[in-house]
Amino acid sequence: MLSERPVTPSTLSRKDLPWQVKWDIHTCTKCGRCTAVCPVNAIELGVFRKREIKTSMGLSAKPVNEFSTFYGIRQRTDPAYACIGCAMCNLVCPNNSIEPHREYDSTTLQFHNNRGGQSRARGGRRNSSESLLDQLKFIRISMLTDPALDAGRHEFEMRTLLGRVLSPEAQIKCHQENGWKPPVREIYPLVIGGMSFGALSPNMWEGLQMGVAYLNEEMNMPVRICTGEGGCPPRLLRSRFLKYVILQIASGYFGWDEIIHAIPEMKEDPCAIEIKYGQGAKPGDGGLLMWHKVNKLIAAIRGVPKGISLPSPPTHQTQYSIEESVAKMIQSMSMAWGFRVPVYPKISASSTSLAVLNNLVRNPFAAGLAIDGEDGGTGAAYNVSMNHMGHPIASNLRDCYKVLCLAGAQNEIPLIAGGGIGKNGNLAANAAALMMLGASMVQVGKYVMQAGAGCLGSEKDRCNVCNLGICPKGITSQDPRIYRRLDPEKVAERVVDFYLSFDTELRKVFAPLGRSTSLPIGMSDGLGISDKAAADRLDIKYVI
Amino acid sequence: MCRLFALTSRDPVSPMHAINALNVMKEGHDGSGVGLYLSGLGGPFENLKEYPILSGIFTEAGLRRLDGYMADKGLQSKYSLLFTPASEPPVGTPRRGTYASIAYRVPAEWKHLTEDERGQRLVQMRLDLRSSGEEIGDMMVFSFWPDTIMIKEVGDPMEIGEYLQLGREEIHARHILAQGRQNTNYAINLYACHPFFIEGIGTMTNGENTAFVPIMEYLQSRGVTGYSGYQSDSEVFTHIAHYTTRKLGLDIRVYKHVITPMSDDEMAGHQDREFLSNLKKSCRKLIIDGPNCVIGCLPDGTMFMTQDRKKLRPGVVGGNGEAGIYAFSSEICGLNAAIPDRDKSKDFQPMHLDTAIVGPDCREVVQCSQKDPLPLQR
Numbered sequence: 001m002l003s004e005r006p007v008t009p010s011t012l013s014r015k016d017l018p019w020q021v022k023w024d025i026h027t028c029t030k031c032g033r034c035t036a037v038c039p040v041n042a043i044e045l046g047v048f049r050k051r052e053i054k055t056s057m058g059l060s061a062k063p064v065n066e067f068s069t070f071y072g073i074r075q076r077t078d079p080a081y082a083c084i085g086c087a088m089c090n091l092v093c094p095n096n097s098i099e100p101h102r103e104y105d106s107t108t109l110q111f112h113n114n115r116g117g118q119s120r121a122r123g124g125r126r127n128s129s130e131s132l133l134d135q136l137k138f139i140r141i142s143m144l145t146d147p148a149l150d151a152g153r154h155e156f157e158m159r160t161l162l163g164r165v166l167s168p169e170a171q172i173k174c175h176q177e178n179g180w181k182p183p184v185r186e187i188y189p190l191v192i193g194g195m196s197f198g199a200l201s202p203n204m205w206e207g208l209q210m211g212v213a214y215l216n217e218e219m220n221m222p223v224r225i226c227t228g229e230g231g232c233p234p235r236l237l238r239s240r241f242l243k244y245v246i247l248q249i250a251s252g253y254f255g256w257d258e259i260i261h262a263i264p265e266m267k268e269d270p271c272a273i274e275i276k277y278g279q280g281a282k283p284g285d286g287g288l289l290m291w292h293k294v295n296k297l298i299a300a301i302r303g304v305p306k307g308i309s310l311p312s313p314p315t316h317q318t319q320y321s322i323e324e325s326v327a328k329m330i331q332s333m334s335m336a337w338g339f340r341v342p343v344y345p346k347i348s349a350s351s352t353s354l355a356v357l358n359n360l361v362r363n364p365f366a367a368g369l370a371i372d373g374e375d376g377g378t379g380a381a382y383n384v385s386m387n388h389m390g391h392p393i394a395s396n397l398r399d400c401y402k403v404l405c406l407a408g409a410q411n412e413i414p415l416i417a418g419g420g421i422g423k424n425g426n427l428a429a430n431a432a433a434l435m436m437l438g439a440s441m442v443q444v445g446k447y448v449m450q451a452g453a454g455c456l457g458s459e460k461d462r463c464n465v466c467n468l469g470i471c472p473k474g475i476t477s478q479d480p481r482i483y484r485r486l487d488p489e490k491v492a493e494r495v496v497d498f499y500l501s502f503d504t505e506l507r508k509v510f511a512p513l514g515r516s517t518s519l520p521i522g523m524s525d526g527l528g529i530s531d532k533a534a535a536d537r538l539d540i541k542y543v544i
Numbered sequence: 545m546c547r548l549f550a551l552t553s554r555d556p557v558s559p560m561h562a563i564n565a566l567n568v569m570k571e572g573h574d575g576s577g578v579g580l581y582l583s584g585l586g587g588p589f590e591n592l593k594e595y596p597i598l599s600g601i602f603t604e605a606g607l608r609r610l611d612g613y614m615a616d617k618g619l620q621s622k623y624s625l626l627f628t629p630a631s632e633p634p635v636g637t638p639r640r641g642t643y644a645s646i647a648y649r650v651p652a653e654w655k656h657l658t659e660d661e662r663g664q665r666l667v668q669m670r671l672d673l674r675s676s677g678e679e680i681g682d683m684m685v686f687s688f689w690p691d692t693i694m695i696k697e698v699g700d701p702m703e704i705g706e707y708l709q710l711g712r713e714e715i716h717a718r719h720i721l722a723q724g725r726q727n728t729n730y731a732i733n734l735y736a737c738h739p740f741f742i743e744g745i746g747t748m749t750n751g752e753n754t755a756f757v758p759i760m761e762y763l764q765s766r767g768v769t770g771y772s773g774y775q776s777d778s779e780v781f782t783h784i785a786h787y788t789t790r791k792l793g794l795d796i797r798v799y800k801h802v803i804t805p806m807s808d809d810e811m812a813g814h815q816d817r818e819f820l821s822n823l824k825k826s827c828r829k830l831i832i833d834g835p836n837c838v839i840g841c842l843p844d845g846t847m848f849m850t851q852d853r854k855k856l857r858p859g860v861v862g863g864n865g866e867a868g869i870y871a872f873s874s875e876i877c878g879l880n881a882a883i884p885d886r887d888k889s890k891d892f893q894p895m896h897l898d899t900a901i902v903g904p905d906c907r908e909v910v911q912c913s914q915k916d917p918l919p920l921q922r
Contacts, residue, residue: 140754142752142754147835147854147856149854155807157807161825161828165825165826165828166822166825166826167826168787168791168792168823168826168827169791169792170826171822171823171825171826172792172793172794172823174822175818175819175822181822184825405761405762405764405765406765407765408762408765408766408767410758410761410762410765410829411762411826411828411829513754514752514754514833515754515755515833516833516854517804517805517831517832517833517852518755518828518831518833520754520755520758520833521758522757522758522761522829523754523755523757523758524757525756525757
C-alpha cells in the first residue's frame with residue numbers, strides 16, 4: 001500500500017467495509033495460513049513501521065526517535081478484494097487470532113461493487129432472513145377426541161406421488177380398457193433440487209449422489225435428486241442409480257446431446273424430467289456459469305468448448321407460445337422415454353403462475369408443477385435479480401392449490417414447492433407447512449449445501465461467491481486444489497444425517513396432527529399464523 | 545365419543561329398539577343430538593316403495609310453503625305422516641313444529657328420466673328446500689328418497705324417543721341407523737347430526753376425521769350434486785360411500801380400500817394389487833386418517849361396518865341369523881341390550897383390514913378382509 005494513497009471516489013477505508021477483519025497481534029504466530037486460504041485475497045502480509053519518541057528525564061538530553069518494524073495481517077480495502085466474511089482465516093488459524101466481524105453500519109461498499117460498469121453478480125439467495133414459513137404454527141393437535149400418534153413407533157406413510165395421477169373415474173376406465181397410464185413415482189417428499197454439474201464441484205456432486213443412493217438402498221427412503229441444467233456424467237446415465245435422478249433440461253440444453261444419445265444404453269429410466277422455465281433466485285433470467293468454472297470436465301459433460309462463459313437464455317428458444325413451451329416440450333420429452341417417465345415444468349413463483357398451471361391441467365402429459373419462490377438459491381445471478389425479483393412461495397403455492405381444488409385436479413397435478421425452505425434451519429417445519437398449504441413435496445438446494453457440505457453462505461451477505469469458482473469449502477469450485485477439501489464420503493454421510501433427522505422431525509409434526517396414513521397435503525385447518533393479513537391471504541386460522 | 549347403533553332385521557321393528565340401545569350406552573353421548581335413519585319401511589309405507597319420501601321438521605308456514613313448492617314441481621302428496629308433539633318438549637329441546645314424512649307421486653314425465661337423473665332431481669329439491677329453509681327458518685329437510693325416513697332432534701335419545709313417540713307402528717323399519725351425539729368441536733346444529741344421507745346411502749360415524757378438510761375440498765370439487773353441507777367432519781364418509789358405489793360403480797367391499805388403503809407391503813401378494821395400488825393413488829385425497837368407525841346402509845338394505853386401524857375402541861356386530869336380526873353397535877353393551885338372545889361367540893369386531901356386511905336377508909355376517917380378492921367390478 002502506498003504511504004499516501006490517492007483519495008478517489010472508490011477509495012475505501014476499512015470502516016467502509018461490511019466485513020472487517022480483526023487480528024490479534026499478541027497471539028498471531030505469523031504462520032501465514034490465513035492469507036493463503038483467503039478465497040478473495042482480502043488479507044495480506046503487512047509490514048508495519050512504528051515510530052517511538054524516547055524522551056529522557058531532565059533537560060540536558062534531547063528526545064530521540066526510534067523506528068521499528070513489525071509484521072502482521074493487513075486487510076485490503078480495494079472493493080475488488082473486500083472481505084466476504086467466510087471466516088476461513090479463523091478456521092485455519094491455530095490460535096484463533098483472526099476473524100471477520102460484520103459491521104452493519106458500514107454500508108459504503110454496496111455503492112462501489114460495480115467497478116468497470118459490471119453489476120454485482122453473486123451466489124446464494126435473497127439477502128433477507130425474514131421467513132413467513134417460520135411464522136406458521138401447527139395448531140390442530142390430536143389429544144382426546146382422536147389420540148395423538150406416537151411419532152417414534154407408529155407406522156407413517158412418508159411417500160408422495162410425482163406424476164400425473166388419473167382421476168378415480170379415469171383410473172377405473174383405464175384399468176378396464178387396459179389403457180395408457182401416465183407414469184407416477186412414489187418418492188420421498190423432500191427432493192434435492194436442481195444444482196448443476198458445473199455449478200457444483202465434482203466432489204460435491206459425487207457426495208450427493210452417494211448420499212442419495214445410500215438413503216434409497218440402505219434406508220429404504222426413496223429420495224430423489226435433480227441434476228440442474230448441466231447434463232449428467234455419462235457413467236451415471238448408464239448406471240442403475242439413474243432411477244434416483246431427475247434430469248433437468250433448461251434453456252441452454254447443456255448436456256442433452258449426451259443424454260439423448262445415452263438413452264438406448266440406459267439400464268433404468270430416470271425418475272423424471274424437469275423442464276426448467278424459471279427459478280426463484282433469478283426469475284426471468286437464465287443460467288450464468290462463467291468461463292472460469294468451465295474446465296475440461298465441465299465442458300465435456302455439457303458438450304461445449306472449454307473456458308467460455310455459458311449464460312443460458314432466459315427462455316427456451318423453441319418457445320413462441322405457452323402451448324409450444326409447455327405442451328409440446330412435455331410431449332417431446334415424454335416421447336423420448338416412451339411415455340414411461342413423468343415430465344413436469346419448473347417455474348419461478350410469479351403472479352402469472354396460475355396461467356401456467358391452468359394450461360397444465362388441460363395437458364394429460366403434464367406430471368406436476370414445480371414452483372420456486374423468491375427465496376430460492378442459485379450458484380450465480382445478478383444481485384438485483386436475487387434481492388428484488390420474484391414472488392414469495394407460500395401465497396403463490398396456496399393460490400395454485402386452490403385453483404386445482406376448483407378444477408378438481410388437486411390430486412392429479414402434484415405441486416412441488418421450493419425457495420427458502422429451511423432458510424433459518426427449520427427444514428421440517430417449513431416443509432410440513434408448505435405441504436399443508438398444498439404442496440405434494442418440496443425441493444431444497446441451499447439447505448443441502450449448508451447442511452451437507454458446510455456451505456458458509458448466509459442471508460447476511462456472507463461468502464456468496466459461488467459464481468466465482470473460489471468456494472472456500474470446495475462446494476461450488478471447479479479448481480481441484482480447492483475442491484479436494486471436500487470429501488465426497490463425508491458429504492454423503494451428512495446428507496444421510498440430515499435426511500434422517502428431517503424424517504424424524506416430520507413425524508414429530510404429523511403425529512400430533514393425527515396424520516399417518518397419508519401426507520397432510522392441503523390440510524390447511526391445521527395451520528395458524530399470528531399475522532391477520534397473512535392468515536386471510538393463505539386462508540388459514542389467525543391465532544394470537 | 546358419539547354412540548352408534550344400527551339394527552337390520554328381516555321384519556320391521558320399532559325404532560325404539562335402537563333408542564333403547566343408545567340409552568344403555570348413555571355415558572358416551574351428551575344429548576346434543578339424536579338421529580335416525582329408517583329404511584325398509586313397514587306400516588303404511590310398506591306399499592309405497594316407489595314413492596320418494598320427504599323427511600324433515602316444519603313450521604305451519606313451512607308446511608304450506610312445502611305444498612306450494614311441490615305443487616310447482618308437479619309432485620303430489622300420496623301419503624303424509626305428520627306428527628306434532630302435544631306434550632312439552634324435554635329440557636333443552638326446542639319446540640319446532642311438525643315432524644313430517646310425506647310420500648310423493650312424481651310427475652308422469654319423470655318416467656323418461658334415467659335413474660341417475662331422477663336421483664339428481666330429488667337431491668336438488670332436497671338441497672333447495674334445505675337452503676331456503678335455512679334462510680327463512682321454516683323447515684329443516686333431512687332426506688328425500690324412496691323408502692327412507694330420517695328424524696333428527698336435539699336431546700337425550702330416550703326422552704326424544706318418548707317425546708316424538710318413535711315406537712309408532714307407522715315408522716317401523718327393517719334397517720335402522722341411530723346415533724347419540726356427543727358434541728365435540730362443532731356447534732349444536734341438527735344438520736351436523738348423524739346419520740347423513742345421499743341418494744339411498746346413509747352412514748354414521750364416530751371418532752375424529754383428521755383429514756376432513758382435504759377430503760371435503762376433494763368431494764366438493766367432484767361436481768356431484770349433494771356433496772355439500774359438511775357441518776360435521778363425518779358427512780364425508782357418506783359421500784365417499786356414495787362416490788365409491790354410485791359414481792365409481794365399485795362394490796361396498798372396496799370402500800375400505802378407498803378410505804384406508806393397505807400399505808405396499810400388505811398389498812404385495814394381493815391378486816388385484818395393480819388395481820388397488822392405482823386406486824390408492826387416484827383416491828389418495830379420500831384417505832381418512834381417522835380414528836373412525838363407520839356404519840352404513842345401502843339402498844338395497846345391505847348394512848356394513850368398517851373402521852380404521854387407529855380406532856382403539858372398535859365397534860361390534862352380532863345377532864341371530866335364525867331370527868333374522870343383526871345389530872351393529874359402537875359398544876358391546878348396546879348390542880347386549882338389543883339382541884340378548886344370540887351366540888356371543890360369533891360377535892365380530894371388524895379390525896384393521898375388515899369390513900363386516902349383513903345383507904338384506906339378515907342371515908349372516910359376511911366378514912371381508914382387504915386381503916381378499918375383490919369382487920368382479922361392475
